[in-house]
Amino acid sequence: MAPVSNSLQPPSPDAKEQERGSVFRPKFGADGLVTAVAVDDSSGDILMLAHMNAEALAATLATGEAHYYSRSRKAQWKKGETSGQIQTVKRILVDCDQDAVILRVTVGGDGGACHTGARTCFYRAVGADGTLTRAD
Template structure:
């Protein structure tokens, strides 16, 4: 397997207008990753990638993230079977955020809580401030207890 090489950042022009892949990670060594459904465009989740997660994602064609809560690399779907196959990957203008368009195996869910999208609740608009969150998905696509057992929530370990 070929190892993905990141270029050294030399100039704004190189990073913003050139073809060099020179990702920039924050002080914690992370970069945000927006993940959406390749067919519908629906946002499925926001995850974080370190260098190893980004390299693994590109090399395998399957999404890998870095869990800030657990401080470990995580292959999305390794436990649940809901693997995210990368269809397209885009880096933003200053190369400090990435966007993945994916096809999700199984039920198509990406949220460990069981919903299709991690963004399954709407925040009330200003005129309704103080009102409870509104569920935008009325049913889960899988039962997390069946997939993960009695293990603690994987994002809160």
């Protein structure tokens, strides 16, 4: 995805326009965030779930690299800025009411996404008894 110059449009009060229209109008929650899921563009693996505020989403569109908003630190951050795991955005998909996005990305550095060192944040599976085991 080439960087895009985009001033984000507010959500449409018309549900039909919001859900079926051709203009990107992200619908931020009361907390000012949309949910963002990063997916490896070549494998389809889910890498991570994060959140974006308007600034992070605009930065992602402007640079073609994923920026997120940390709810715990209350700050915007560029994925991979310190780890080298830069997420280059190939495509952005938006859900029907535009309150969640999927970022199809390629990952730099070691190709990982999780702060634990795992390739994906979803590296454990939940058993019927509630135990966690490695998913890979």
